[in-house]
Amino acid sequence: MSVGLPAGALTLAVRTALDEDLGAEGDPTSRLLGARAEAVLVARGPGVVAGLPAVDVVLAEVRERLRLGPAAFRPEVADSAPVEAGAVLGRFAGPARVLLAAERTMLNFLGHLSGVATLTAAFVEAVAGTGVVVRDTRKTTPGLRHLEKYAVRCGGGANHRMGLYDALLVKDNHIRAAGSLRRAVEAARAAGPGLPLEVEVETLDHVAEALDLGCDLLLLDNMELGAMADAVKLCRRRARTEASGGVTLERARAVAETGVDFVAVGALTHSAPSLDIAMDWEAGGSGGLTPSPPEDRGSGGLTPRLPEGG
Helix, strand or coil: CCCCCCHHHHHHHHHHHHHHHHCCCCCHHHCCCCCEEEEEEEECCCEECCCCHHHHHHHHHHHHHHCCCCCEEEECCCCCCEECCCCEEEEEEEEHHHHHHHHHHHHHHHHHHHHHHHHHHHHHHHCCCCCCEEECCCCCCCCCHHHHHHHHHHCCCECCCCCCCCCEEECHHHHHHHCCHHHHHHHHHHHCCCCCEEEEECCHHHHHHHHHCCCCEEEEECCCHHHHHHHHHHHCCCCEEEEECCCCCCCHHHHHCCCCCEEECCHHHHCCCCCCEEEEEECCCCCCCCCCCCCCCCCCCCCCCCCCCC
16 A cells, blocks of 8 residues: 555644644734844654655644745655664755744644654554564544544554445444344445455454454454454354454454464554654754745735635
8 A cells, every 4th residue: 555645634634733732813923023044953753754745734724824935844864764863854944033933833733643653653663574564453532534544554554444434344233223243244245346345253253253244354344363263263264354342452463473464553543652753943054955035925914724625
């Protein structure tokens, strides 16, 4: 799967974030600051970088809303790069007002997405050599799913499905609603012909039933390690298997060694701690960055920007 970040999803997320932060008044604390400035983007802790494309999008959007000249950003690393504490991730030059108004939104995106990538990389390392693929889930922050799943890819993981629309996953509540596993599977296949199908199973009896129905991807939900290993043996050459539920970093290796093909880890997106990233002010020249002249292109007030489509 491509690591690329969908531009439309990023732009919409940035505009929503700036609507929250700039509101209708912009940044009055910085409004009368006319200086130009330089700054560096620094990782305070070790991790894997994700979200650098957000920097230029935030800077451009802030510049447009405040009607100021542009600020330049020169990245020193790329997304997916592992970095140590103190690493310089990039350099800024431009109007101080643009950098100050953009700072928190940029750091929020970078810290959160780099945190997701860093935790993913830790899980990938934990199962290294087993052939198991670490996958995410739909347990994402509302409005940030595409960005968070991009960060998972930056960390070396893989995406499961993007939403309900692009794959079939028959879970316990589907089975209860349909009255049986067979009815749930048949209904899903009829409603989504051609879509990949995965079935959640909790017991070895469920595994056998799903195999009899021709299901070729089984989600082994909250199974003990022994039962999981037995399920893998039942599925050999008939279906792939994915472990789900209670897959912690400490337990990931033991789960992988049962022979499953995938491990699903909701924590990648719902519990990843942010990577500490900061923008440090510097004094001096342009450092080789060449933003356009900083002339004010208007009154300096705020130009509201709503997401396209209202």
